[in-house]
Structure formats: C-alpha cells, structure tokens
Amino acid sequence: MTALKAHEVARYLARPDLSEGIFLAYGPDGGLVRETAQRLIRHLSGDDPASANVTIFDGPELASDPSQLVLEARSVSLFGGKRIIRVRNATKALVMPLTELRDDPGGTAIVLEADNLTPRDALRSLVEAAKFGRALPCYPDSDETLMALMRETFNQAGIRTDSDVVPTLREILGNDREVTRRELEKLTLYAAASKVLTREDVLLLCADNGALAIDAILDATGGGHAERLELALNRALAANVNPQQLLAMLTNHFANLRRWRTELDSGKTARAVLDSQRPKPHFSRIGALEQQLRLWTDPALAQAIERLLQGVSDSRRKPALADAILRRTTLALCMMAATH
Incomplete structure (x- = not known):
C-alpha cells in the first residue's frame, strides 16, 4: 500500500517506482492535476515519447461503458511502444473495471485525473491499496513551493531577476499551478533575449493593474487616505483579487511596519530602515512608507x-461577507492613521 503525501509527489514524478499499473492524480487544483498527469506520461513514455501508444478517455464516456477500459488495457499495440491510457474526470464508476486490472496491468499504465477525493472514496481507496497503484495528491501550492517554482524556472532559462520580481509575481498570481506555469512561460519568452526581468516587466505583463491596486490599498490604508483606498479597493475587487488574500497581505504589511518602527525607535532614520530591507521596497513606494512609519506608533x-x-478570522467564518469585512476593516485602519 502506497499513499504519497502531497509534498512527496514532485520527487516521485522525477523517479517513479512503477512503469505499469494505475496512477491517480487527484485534488482541488485542476491545473496541478493535469500537470502531474502530463509529467508522469512523459516519464512513462521513455526515451522515445513519439513511439508511446497513448489513448485518452473522458470519465463520463467510460462510465456509460466501463468495459472499454479493460478492453483497451488488454489490447495489443499494433505499432509497439509503451501503452498508456489517460482518463480525465475519473470517478468511482471506474472501480469495477480497474479492479480487474489492479493486480495484473499487463504492462499498461493507466493515468487517472480526478477532483478532490476523500480518504474513503472508492476510487482513491482502490488505487492506494493496489500493489500496482500509486495515488498522487495535488493540493494548492504554498507560498514556498510557488516561489521555488518561479526561481527554478528563471534559473533554468538563465534569466536574472531583480530581488522583488518573485515576491511581486507571487502577490499577483493565485495558487493554480496551470495559471502560474502559463504566466512563467510568458515571462521567460519575454526575457529570452535580454535575460533580465524587472518588477516593472512583471506588472506590465501579468498584473492587469492588480498588483498596482494592491500596493495602493496597502499604502492608502497605512497612510490614512480614504478616497485613494476606495478607488484601489474597487480596482482590485473588480480584477477578482481575493479579499481574504488582501486581508492577509495587509496583516503582513502592518507587521512589517511594526518591525520597521522598532528600528526607527532605536534611532535609525526611516530611509535607513527601508534601505536595509531585503528585498528593498520598490522606489515608487519609499515616500509613502516613510510617511506611514511617521504616522504609526x-x-x-x-x-x-x-x-x-x-x-481574517471573520472572513474565513463568513466568506460570503469577505468583501464587506475587507472594506470595513481597511476603512477603520484608514481612520486610525488619519487621526495620528
């Protein structure tokens, strides 16, 4: 019985221990599920991917006639090469035919893609219990794994990035691996000739003004500018920026202000405090941050x-009210700043 943890999947894909059997990529991150299946198929195809015999089914198609899966797995490839069956949108309707194949896959690799499955789900349970079965959970990336992916992508392409490129890109993108990959491909293509990426490049190509609105929210809240705050909130929410993410970013921003304020109280100037940070705040925000350090004790x-x-807690308990909670909280902080 092999049940991999989410953090073990990347290492497993680099060196799978099976060349045949049932592989199940599942989880709430559809982009990561598809990428995991694609990477696995590339590895299983061997040194000559063109020679692999890959058949693709859709789960609902097989659900109406599950025997197709067994027939395809047992058939002999007319042209040789590795036989791989890929099933998108797989469900527990495939449990019966897969039961026939789990102990004797006959050299065939069956790669299943599924939504998030509970530990008791019949499909997941079958694959995890099978000798020739491997379940690969695909959960949303953490900040650490996404930023590592970004750095690895740029390093492999030989692209030098400014220190604030990766943090800025992380602020803009969500947790969908497919979206992240697409944006990284766009950036590496853009920088293919110059081999240099700046924060301005990221904002120009990826932000859709979202990151600019986020900076405006942080600085308007911290600086006590109610009208600017309203405009920035409207822009960010219209761009589908997650209000819970904004609350988390604001928390991080004020935590930074408090840490910097401690240095200011020890005798440093505001400019010296900000210049010593790594990554250093973008030059366009230095004046606003200096003002905030002076305003807040x-x-x-x-x-x-x-x-x-x-x-943050209220928005998690009542996600339907997250927008209203964000507006109420930021306005209250804005008023606090204005009264200092």
Whole structure:
C-alpha cells in the first residue's frame, strides 16, 4: 500500500517506482492535476515519447461503458511502444473495471485525473491499496513551493531577476499551478533575449493593474487616505483579487511596519530602515512608507494588527461577507492613521 503525501509527489514524478499499473492524480487544483498527469506520461513514455501508444478517455464516456477500459488495457499495440491510457474526470464508476486490472496491468499504465477525493472514496481507496497503484495528491501550492517554482524556472532559462520580481509575481498570481506555469512561460519568452526581468516587466505583463491596486490599498490604508483606498479597493475587487488574500497581505504589511518602527525607535532614520530591507521596497513606494512609519506608533500598530487578524478570522467564518469585512476593516485602519 502506497499513499504519497502531497509534498512527496514532485520527487516521485522525477523517479517513479512503477512503469505499469494505475496512477491517480487527484485534488482541488485542476491545473496541478493535469500537470502531474502530463509529467508522469512523459516519464512513462521513455526515451522515445513519439513511439508511446497513448489513448485518452473522458470519465463520463467510460462510465456509460466501463468495459472499454479493460478492453483497451488488454489490447495489443499494433505499432509497439509503451501503452498508456489517460482518463480525465475519473470517478468511482471506474472501480469495477480497474479492479480487474489492479493486480495484473499487463504492462499498461493507466493515468487517472480526478477532483478532490476523500480518504474513503472508492476510487482513491482502490488505487492506494493496489500493489500496482500509486495515488498522487495535488493540493494548492504554498507560498514556498510557488516561489521555488518561479526561481527554478528563471534559473533554468538563465534569466536574472531583480530581488522583488518573485515576491511581486507571487502577490499577483493565485495558487493554480496551470495559471502560474502559463504566466512563467510568458515571462521567460519575454526575457529570452535580454535575460533580465524587472518588477516593472512583471506588472506590465501579468498584473492587469492588480498588483498596482494592491500596493495602493496597502499604502492608502497605512497612510490614512480614504478616497485613494476606495478607488484601489474597487480596482482590485473588480480584477477578482481575493479579499481574504488582501486581508492577509495587509496583516503582513502592518507587521512589517511594526518591525520597521522598532528600528526607527532605536534611532535609525526611516530611509535607513527601508534601505536595509531585503528585498528593498520598490522606489515608487519609499515616500509613502516613510510617511506611514511617521504616522504609526508601536501600540497603534499592535492594535491595527489585532484588528486585521480579527478581519481574517471573520472572513474565513463568513466568506460570503469577505468583501464587506475587507472594506470595513481597511476603512477603520484608514481612520486610525488619519487621526495620528
């Protein structure tokens, strides 16, 4: 019985221990599920992918006649090469035919793609219990894994990036691996000749003004500019920026302000504090950040962070009200800044 953990999947794909059997890529991240299946098929195809015999089915198609899967798996390839069956949108309707194949795949590799499955799901249970079965969970990337993917992609392409490129790109993109891959391909193609990427390049190609709106939200909230805050919130939410993500970013922003304020209180100038950060804040925000450091005291920042954490908690308990919670919380902080 082999049940891989999500963090083990990337390592497994680099060196699978089976060349035949049933492989199940499943999880809530559809882009990562598809990428996992594609990487596995490339590996299973061997040194000559063109010679592989890959048959693709859709789950609902097989559900109406599950015997097709067994017939295809047992048939002999007319042209030789590795026999691979890929099934998209697989469900527990395939459990019966897969039961016939799990102990004797006959050299065939069956790669299944499925949505998120509970531990008790019949399809997942069958694959995890099979000697020739491997289940590959595909869950949304963490900040660490996404940023590692970005750095690895740019390094492999020989592209030098400014220190704020990866953090800026992470702020813009969500957790869908397919979307991330697509944006990275666009950036590497853009920088193929120059071999250099800047934050401005990322904003121009990927942000759709989303990242600019996010910076505006952070600085308008911290600086006490209510009208600017309203405009920036409207832009960000119209661009489908997640309000819960914005609350988390605001929490991080105010935590940074509090850490920087401690350095300011120790005798450093605001400019010296900001210049010493790595990555250094973008030059276009230096003036706004200096103003915020002057406006907020440490006790006030502690109170602001507490209010933001409450907003994060409220938005998770009542996701339908996340937009309203974001607006209420940021306006309250904006008013706090304006009264200092």
